[in-house]
Every structure is written in C-alpha cells, then in structure tokens.
Amino acid sequence: xxxxxxxxxxxxxxxxxxxxxxxxxxxxxxxxxxxxxxxxxxxxxxxxxxxxxxxxxxxxxxxxxxxxxxxxxxxxxxxxxxxxxxxxxxxxxxxxxxxxxxxxxxxxxxxxxxxxxxxxxxxxxxxxxxxxxxxxxxxxxxxxxxxxxxxxxxxxxxxxxxxxxxxxxxxxxxxxxxxxxxxxxxx
Amino acid sequence: xxxxxxxxxxxxxxxxxxxxxxxxxxxxxxxxxxxxxxxxxxxxxxxxxxxxxxxxxxxxxxxxxxxxxxxxxxxxxxxxxxxxxxxxxxxxxxxxxxxxxxxxxxxxxxxxxxxxxxxxxxxxxxxxxxxxxxxxxxxxxxxxxxxxxxxxxxxxxxxxxxxxxxxxxxxxxxxxxxxxxxxxxxxxxxxxxxxxxxxxxxxxxxxxxxxxxxxxxxxxxxxxxxxx
Numbered sequence: 001x002x003x004x005x006x007x008x009x010x011x012x013x014x015x016x017x018x019x020x021x022x023x024x025x026x027x028x029x030x031x032x033x034x035x036x037x038x039x040x041x042x043x044x045x046x047x048x049x050x051x052x053x054x055x056x057x058x059x060x061x062x063x064x065x066x067x068x069x070x071x072x073x074x075x076x077x078x079x080x081x082x083x084x085x086x087x088x089x090x091x092x093x094x095x096x097x098x099x100x101x102x103x104x105x106x107x108x109x110x111x112x113x114x115x116x117x118x119x120x121x122x123x124x125x126x127x128x129x130x131x132x133x134x135x136x137x138x139x140x141x142x143x144x145x146x147x148x149x150x151x152x153x154x155x156x157x158x159x160x161x162x163x164x165x166x167x168x169x170x171x172x173x174x175x176x177x178x179x180x181x182x183x184x185x186x187x
Numbered sequence: 188x189x190x191x192x193x194x195x196x197x198x199x200x201x202x203x204x205x206x207x208x209x210x211x212x213x214x215x216x217x218x219x220x221x222x223x224x225x226x227x228x229x230x231x232x233x234x235x236x237x238x239x240x241x242x243x244x245x246x247x248x249x250x251x252x253x254x255x256x257x258x259x260x261x262x263x264x265x266x267x268x269x270x271x272x273x274x275x276x277x278x279x280x281x282x283x284x285x286x287x288x289x290x291x292x293x294x295x296x297x298x299x300x301x302x303x304x305x306x307x308x309x310x311x312x313x314x315x316x317x318x319x320x321x322x323x324x325x326x327x328x329x330x331x332x333x334x335x336x337x338x339x340x341x342x343x344x345x346x347x348x349x350x351x352x353x354x355x356x357x358x359x360x361x362x363x364x365x366x367x368x369x370x371x372x373x374x375x376x377x378x379x380x381x382x383x384x385x386x387x388x389x390x391x392x393x394x395x396x397x398x399x400x401x402x403x404x405x406x407x408x409x410x411x412x413x414x415x
Contacts, residue, residue: 020234023221026217027217030213030216034208034213038206055212056215059219059220064223066225067225127199127203127204130199180192
C-alpha cells in the first residue's frame with residue numbers, strides 16, 4: 001500500500017522522501033527511470049561494455065549527493081545532466097574508435113522511410129541502420145536527438161546540455177538531416 | 188525534411204528494441220541506496236534547520252525594523268508640524284500681500300485667487316477653532332463630572348472624619364475629667380477657701396491658678412476675690 005502511494009508521487013516528492021531517509025522512495029524512483037536512462041546511455045555511448053559502469057556511476061552520484069539535493073529543476077533534467085557528464089567523462093578517458101557498420105541489404109531513401117514500416121524484417125534492418133547512423137553523428141547532435149526522442153522539451157535539453165534552446169533546435173534539425181543522409185548513403 | 192519523415196524517423200527510433208537495466212546492477216544500486224539513506228539526524232538538518240534559520244532571520248529583521256518604524260512615525264509627525272508651519276507662513280504672506288497692496292500691485296485675477304485661498308484658509312481655521320472649542324467644552328464637562336464624582340466619593344469620608352474628631356474630643360474630655368475628678372476640684376476649692384480664711388491670699392491665688400491650668404474647661408473663678 002505504501003509503495004502504491006509512492007508510485008503516485010512525483011519524482012521530486014520521492015527525492016524529498018529519500019532525503020528524509022525513506023529508501024522505498026528511492027526504490028520507486030529507480031524503477032521508474034532505470035530502463036530509460038540505461039537505454040539513453042547505451043545509445044549515447046560507443047562502448048557498450050561501459051554502459052553499466054556509467055549507469056552505476058550516475059545513480060551512485062544521485063545517492064551520494066542526496067543530502068545536498070535542492071529542487072531547482074525537474075528530477076529527470078537533473079538525472080540526465082549527471083548521466084551526460086558521466087558519458088563525457090567516459091569519452092575523455094577512452095579514445096573514440098570506428099564503429100563497424102551493420103551490413104545492410106537495403107538502404108532506404110527519404111520517401112520509403114515511412115513506407116517500409118509495415119514489414120518487420122525490413123523495419124529491423126532500418127532500425128539497425130538508424131542505430132549505426134546515430135553512432136556516426138557528432139556528439140552534440142546525437143545527444144540532442146536522443147534527448148528529444150526520450151521526450152524532453154527544447155528548453156529541458158538546453159538545460160541538460162548547458163546550451164541555448166536555439167542551438168538545441170538546430171542540433172536536432174541537423175541530426176535528423178544527417179541521419180537521413182547517412183541512411184541514404186549506406187543504401 | 189518533411190514532418191511526415193520526421194515522424195517516421197521518430198517511430199523507427201522508438202520501435203528499436205530497448206535494453207532492460209541488468210538485475211545485478213539494480214541490486215547493487217538499490218543496496219547502495221539503502222546503505223546511504225540519510226539518517227534522522229540528517230533529516231533534522233535538512234528539514235528543521237532551514238525553518239529555524241528563516242525564523243531567526245525574520246526575528247532579526249523585525250528587531251532591526253521596529254526602531255526604524257518608530258523613527259518613521261516621528262518623522263511623519265515632524266512633517267505634519269512642518270506642514271502646519273508652512274500653512275501659517277502662507278497665511279502670513281497672504282495677509283501681508285493684502286495689507287500692502289501699494290507695494291505689491293497684484294493682477295486682479297491673482298488677487299481674486301489669493302482672496303479665495305485666504306477665505307478657504309479662514310474657513311478651515313474657523314472649523315478647526317470650532318472643533319477645538321467643542322473639545323475644550325467637552326473637556327470642561329468631563330472635569331466637572333469628574334469633580335462631582337470625587338465629591339460624592341469623599342462625602343462619606345468627611346462625615347466619618349468629623350465623627351472621629353468629636354469622639355476624640357469627648358474622649359479627651361473624659362480623660363481630663365478622669366485626671367481631675369469633681370471631688371478633687373471641690374477639695375482644692377475648699378483648700379483655697381481655707382487659705383483665704385487663714386489670710387493667705389497669695390498662696391490661695393497660686394493654688395487657684397494651678398487649678399485653672401489643670402482644669403481649663405471648668406467654670407472656675409479667675410481670682411480669689413471672686414471666690415470669696
């Protein structure tokens with residue numbers, strides 16, 4: 001019952017509860033965001049073996065700094081801001097390597113991107129192309145695109161990435177164009 | 188890129204298989220969260236310390252602001268006094284300008300406005316005087332009522348005082364009579380008569396004087412001759 005009530009609470013309220021020593025609140029909060037965050041890190045990071053470490057470091061950072069947590073923004077903004085910093089730290093530690101492209105038989109054009117959604121095998125292939133293309137994007141464009149697709153607004157992305165909303169808007173636009181070009185180039 | 192293609196790209200991205208966070212990682216993080224959960228002491232620090240701090244700040248602010256507010260009151264009073272003085276000065280100026288029309292010939296319109304102002308001021312003054320008269324009349328009425336009340340309250344006291352005085356006089360008389368009873372007076376008078384019979388008028392007079400001194404209230408003859 002207590003856990004059920006907590007599931008109805010907002011992220012910020014759960015953080016306040018955890019700040020007061022309620023570990024169940026953190027449990028609920030973690031279950032709510034763990035998979036989305038893990039996928040964001042997985043798709044941002046070129047080294048899949050480091051994803052777990054980055055996710056662990058991110059959550060541990062939240063746990064360790066809970067006493068100093070002050071609600072100045074949405075919890076998700078705070079969480080993804082920490083995750084982004086951890087990803088950047090990881091990139092700085094490891095040299096970027098070339099990612100191997102997934103072999104694709106069919107490369108879609110701009111127009112057949114929407115038409116090919118019906119076929120499952122085709123769609124899987126398209127998804128693989130998209131993921132490969134994502135890894136080839138510049139870092140700023142990739143994170144802007146990923147955050148946009150995770151449901152963040154332009155202003156929230158600007159806050160997470162510490163940049164201006166107009167810059168975020170252009171990065172998302174360029175990312176989409178670049179993805180189309182990359183997917184078309186592999187066709 | 189068209190909106191349709193953007194939507195298709197988003198759908199394609201969202202249809203990508205999503206990885207679940209590994210259970211081992213979940214357990215590690217949840218265990219760490221439980222171990223690092225803030226204690227009650229920290230809760231007090233986070234919950235009550237800001238409240239206490241803000242209460243202290245508010246208290247200090249009030250402590251600082253109160254004398255300033257008092258100062259403000261004084262300054263407004265001074266301002267009011269200054270305003271009164273200014274009004275008086277204006278009235279004086281007006282009267283001066285009215286009394287010396289030769290020295291300062293004013294335009295008819297200006298003069299009219301001045302007179303109108305003066306009239307207004309006079310009316311205001313009259314109303315103030317009226318109100319002050321009324322206040323003084325009220326004050327006098329109040330004082331008379333107060334005096335009457337004081338009198339009414341003091342009447343029983345004066346009555347009691349007078350009765351006490353009469354009682355004291357009676358008791359004094361009783362005491363005097365007690366000191367010098369009638370038998371003693373008769374005996375003294377008999378002695379004086381005896382002295383007179385023995386041709387000793389000087390001693391008789393001396394004794395009579397002593398008796399008169401001891402008993403001033405008694406109707407005794409002043410001289411031995413009268414006694415004879």
